[in-house]
Amino acid sequence: MRDVSIARNYAEALLALARKANDTAGWGALVGALGDAVASDETLRHFLEAPQVSAAQKNAVLGKALAGQGAPLFVRFVQKVVTNRRQMLIPEIAVEYHSLLDAAEGRVHARVTLSREVDAATRESLTAALTKALKKTVVPHLSVDKRILGGVVVRVGDTVMDGSVKHRLDRLRGKLLAAR
Secondary structure: OOHHHHHHHHHHHHHHHHHHOOOHHHHHHHHHHHHHHHHHOHHHHHHHHOOOOOHHHHHHHHHHHHOOOOOHHHHHHHHHHHHOOOHHHHHHHHHHHHHHHHHHOOEEEEEEEEOOOOOHHHHHHHHHHHHHHHOOEEEEEEEEOHHHOOOEEEEEOOEEEEOOHHHHHHHHHHHHHHHO
8 A cells, every 4th residue: 555545544534533522623733743743853753763662662752742732532543653653654644634624624725826926905805716716715825936927827736727928928929820
């Protein structure tokens, strides 16, 4: 089984537990922070990877570190991941958890490229327009690229909606060259 599939299975179980605890957002924050820590903290990563440290020792350390941070059920979930020797998948489990939660709540993330910085009102109207067009709650991630000259480029998953001036000029150039 591929790591992504395994991580998705654990994320599904975690989401079910979070729903049972009626705290999907809180558990999402916890698994996200833990995933970030495993991915970015070299000491933690080496500790979790170390074959000479038993799963019981790792679970004891994680139990102490997470005590008071989250629900005991969350801590037991993390310890079960470690017991099953899947601790290095925690960052992927966090990503899959958030993907599942977004899908369940009808939310999508869109990478939006603009030619210039925009104010809050423009950002809100753009978000509202995308939400209406996609019929899902859109979480925009804005970036600026002056090369598009104007307009907007929106990427949602594999779908690209290119309304940039550069794209329009490129299409016009292609038509003019074809008409020669």
